[in-house]
Amino acid sequence: MSISRWLKTAVLAAVAGFAALSGTPNAQAQGTVRAVMHSDLKILDPIWTTAYIQRNYGYMVYDTLFATDADGQVKPQMIEHYEVSPDQLTYTMTLREGLLWHDGKPVTAEDCVASIKRWGAKDTMGQKLMTFVKDMPVVDAKTFKIVLSTPTGLVLAGLGKPSSNVPFMMPKRVAETSPNEQISDTTGSGPFVFKRDEWKPGDKAVFVKFDKYKPRAEPPSGLAGGKVVKVDRVEWKVVADQQTAMNALFAGEVDYIEQPQHDLLPLMKADKNVKLVDVNPLGNQYALRFNSTAKPFDNPKIRQAVLYALNQEDFLKATIGDPQYYKVCKAMFVCGAPLASTKGMDGLLESNFAKSKALLKEAGYDGTPVVLLHSTDLQVLTNLAPVAKSLLEKGGFKVDMQSMDWQSVVARRAKKDPPAQGGWNAMLTSWVSADILNPVSTAFLNASCDKAPFGWPCDTELERLRDQFARETDPAKQKAIAEAVQVRWTQYPTHVFLGQWYQPSAVRKSIDGIIVAPVPVFWNMTKSGA
Amino acid sequence: MLAYIGRRLLATIPVMAVVAVFVFMMLRLASGDPAAIIAGNAATAQDVIDIRQKLGLDRPIVTQFFIWLGHVLTGDFGESFFYKKQVAEIIADRAGPTLALAACTLGLSVLIAVPLGVVAAYRHGTWLDRVVMGFSVLGFSVPVFVVGYALIYLFAIRLNWLPVQGYQPLADGVAGFFARLILPSLTLSVIYIALIARITRTSVLEVLGEDYIRTARAKGLSNRVVLMRHALRNAAVPIVTVIGIGVTLLIGGVVVTESVFSIPGLGRLTVDAVLARDYPTVQAVILLFSLAYVLINLLVDVAYTLLDPRIRY
Incomplete structure (x- = not known):
């Protein structure tokens, strides 16, 4: 045998030997779903941070009193029934029978009251709700009341809030932790138990079915209904490289990629074993945020000029590309959602540069450069700032675009320093639509000056309208107030919404029963052969 | 000493x-x-x-x-800002995959590169020499991630012989451990094989022209004995130096390979920690890498004295 033939045989034998020894790589436990999520799970407290990966973790481990269904309606979840007093000041909540914590102890009303308090201290909507709450007395082990000082529509909307921060129920001993301290106890009452001993940050997070979970009898709908777990185990794998994640999906090593890159979607679509599933029909919304405290955007008229200079399609084309995955939408509270309206939007977001320049002249814009933060390392955000720069310049602005990684943008946007000294004027980000469905939950509409998130807008009229929305319980009137908010926003822009985009998940065809909801959830999911 | x-x-x-x-x-x-x-x-x-x-x-x-x-x-590197775990514990978890990958890569590189370099020197000027040197140039020129993706495509996607990604600790099974290390080690070793083979060839070629080699041949020693006992041993100092440099580069340079093959090692930990500004973790990892560099250099210097008795400190 020649050396080359011997070498070839040896290499093939070695590789084949290892392949045989290790078994077929995709021969996995049928009851295990392996998912590549959008981020590594680092923090185990979904109240302490608003990050989406913690929210997703929360839905695995914890349960909620109420939940939003596929039609956007808030439905009881842990609650068996609730009553509202005729004066709408007292909500009496009764828990379902048989709810247990993962340590086997029963869920009590005391646990829920403590959990609501912790959430209410941290979440924007929760904080608003708590301004109406006078008391939350515990009636018995299964019943508690929420007593209000004034009627508000926020009780159910808040407790059934689908996205960050979600009011997850925790045992009292855990919920009594200060909202500014991270919890470390992962005991929940949700459909999955977190396997802390198998948690390897940077590698994987493991959840197993909670055998004693008592699902509701109704079929699942959105985040509401029966959370019936049909697999034994879910593993969230950390695969930082998107190409590798896709290859692993093709090879059957993972079953699910939560957020594949848009440029890889055609390849995935073409694979016979993979399907694309749009689990979040409301999608996401791009936004440009102003720093309302620094020149030139401290002047609302100059911010209005931006509304005229920009248009949504340019941003969506540059980032998402395929029109199948984006929608131009002039409704602040998301097209397809209950409060969607285009009132006040005529002529805006159409790149009317002449109008933009006229407004700048009227406002006395002195050519102060706009410091625009450009995030360079997140694919879905990278192309936004260059588009904004180009359109703003055409609209008469001078723009100083500064490029940096996303975490530097995050640090920079928290600074109130003047833009020339390390501050900023504008930055771009994206929201999951579920976070921005009404004026109270939309963080960028919070115009309470120093108490508002970065950008710190300050407008008593916007705050008055948000407060009015919070007090209103009639959905029709709520919609009218939401429209008024949108009209006020056109006069006092706090941010610019730049269109909706959609993120399908890539899934092996062996996976079925995926719930359509704004949050990826793993109940009802089946894996062929399981 | x-x-x-x-x-x-x-x-x-x-x-x-x-x-x-x-x-x-x-x-x-x-x-x-x-x-x-x-x-x-x-x-x-x-x-x-x-x-x-x-x-x-x-x-x-x-x-x-x-x-x-x-x-x-006092040996306390603090707690990670994000993971709320002791940094020492996180590093201990992540060191295994990186060390395994580095050891496999190094073993593979030395086992392939040194014989290739010796053969190329021995067959200096022939087609074999040109093939080895051609491979060296290719090994230096092709980026690691390209090699990685190509190997994944061939062995994991097309042939389905090996896993695409991941790491399995040795304790969970020898076969799975090696099955998941073959492709990343091969990927990473390409450049080191190229480097070590080139240095070995040059070094052995230089030694083969020395008088004592001619003497050894004149004594009637076989080619194998001349090459292994006389040529390679005397050519070893620069080879060991390059291997030493290779080890230090490997420890810190596995980031791309760890990302392409999704191996939860120290390289990825460092990148993640830097991106998240997890100060305690970054500080500890860099200190650890620096200490490793210093100690490996010391080991290489000590190895010189074993290979060449004329070297004294």
């Missing part, structure tokens, strides 16, 4: 001190704020301030440095 090793070990103390100051200051001076990252999108300014306070980042930098240094001197 012992005195020399002792002196070298003592010399690591100022080196590590400089590294400690440098890393600490660089991180604090770089843009980014872990508190703002942790706080998330909807956080208020007060939320960020509260978190900074909790993390101790509101203190003067000098105070932060001495607090950290005090802990490091």
Whole structure:
């Protein structure tokens, strides 16, 4: 045998030997779903941070009193029934029978009251709700009341809030932790138990079915209904490289990629074993945020000029590309959602540069450069700032675009320093639509000056309208107030919404029963052969 | 020799001190704020301030440095800002995959590159020599991630012989351990095979022209004995130097391979920690890498004396 033939045989034998020894790589436990999520799970407290990966973790481990269904309606979840007093000041909540914590102890009303308090201290909507709450007395082990000082529509909307921060129920001993301290106890009452001993940050997070979970009898709908777990185990794998994640999906090593890159979607679509599933029909919304405290955007008229200079399609084309995955939408509270309206939007977001320049002249814009933060390392955000720069310049602005990684943008946007000294004027980000469905939950509409998130807008009229929305319980009137908010926003822009985009998940065809909801959830999911 | 090793070990103390100051200051001076990252999108300014306070980042930098240094001197690298785990524990978890990958890569590289280099030198000027040198140029030129993706496509996707990604500890099964290490090790070793083969060839070629080789041949020794006992041993010093450099580069340079093959090692930990501005983790990992560099260089220097008795310290 020649050396080359011997070498070839040896290499093939070695590789084949290892392949045989290790078994077929995709021969996995049928009851295990392996998912590549959008981020590594680092923090185990979904109240302490608003990050989406913690929210997703929360839905695995914890349960909620109420939940939003596929039609956007808030439905009881842990609650068996609730009553509202005729004066709408007292909500009496009764828990379902048989709810247990993962340590086997029963869920009590005391646990829920403590959990609501912790959430209410941290979440924007929760904080608003708590301004109406006078008391939350515990009636018995299964019943508690929420007593209000004034009627508000926020009780159910808040407790059934689908996205960050979600009011997850925790045992009292855990919920009594200060909202500014991270919890470390992962005991929940949700459909999955977190396997802390198998948690390897940077590698994987493991959840197993909670055998004693008592699902509701109704079929699942959105985040509401029966959370019936049909697999034994879910593993969230950390695969930082998107190409590798896709290859692993093709090879059957993972079953699910939560957020594949848009440029890889055609390849995935073409694979016979993979399907694309749009689990979040409301999608996401791009936004440009102003720093309302620094020149030139401290002047609302100059911010209005931006509304005229920009248009949504340019941003969506540059980032998402395929029109199948984006929608131009002039409704602040998301097209397809209950409060969607285009009132006040005529002529805006159409790149009317002449109008933009006229407004700048009227406002006395002195050519102060706009410091625009450009995030360079997140694919879905990278192309936004260059588009904004180009359109703003055409609209008469001078723009100083500064490029940096996303975490530097995050640090920079928290600074109130003047833009020339390390501050900023504008930055771009994206929201999951579920976070921005009404004026109270939309963080960028919070115009309470120093108490508002970065950008710190300050407008008593916007705050008055948000407060009015919070007090209103009639959905029709709520919609009218939401429209008024949108009209006020056109006069006092706090941010610019730049269109909706959609993120399908890539899934092996062996996976079925995926719930359509704004949050990826793993109940009802089946894996062929399981 | 012992005195020399002792002196070298003592010399690591100022080196590590400089590294400690440098890393600490660089991180604090770089843009980014872990508190703002942790706080998330909807956080208020007060939320960020509260978190900074909790993390101790509101203190003067000098105070932060001495607090950290005090802990490091007692072996406490602190707690990760994000994972809420001891940094030492995180590093211990992540060191296994990186060390396994480095060891496999090094073993593979040496086993393939040294014989290739020796054969190329022995067959100097022939087609075999040109093939080996051609491979070397290719090995240097093709980026690691391209090799990685090509190997994944062939062996994992097309042939379905090996897994695409992941790591399995040795304790969970020898076969799975090696099955998951073959492709990343092959990927990473391409460049080291090229480097070591080239140096080996040059070094052996130089030695083959020496008088003592001619003498050995004149004595009637076989080619194998001449090459292995006389040529290779005398050519070993530069080869060992390159292998030493290779080891140090491997420890810090596995980031791309760890990303392409999704191996939860120290390389990815470092990148993740830097991106998240997880100061305690970055500081500890860089200190560890620096210590490894110093110790490996010391080992290489000691190895010289074993390979060449003329070298004395």
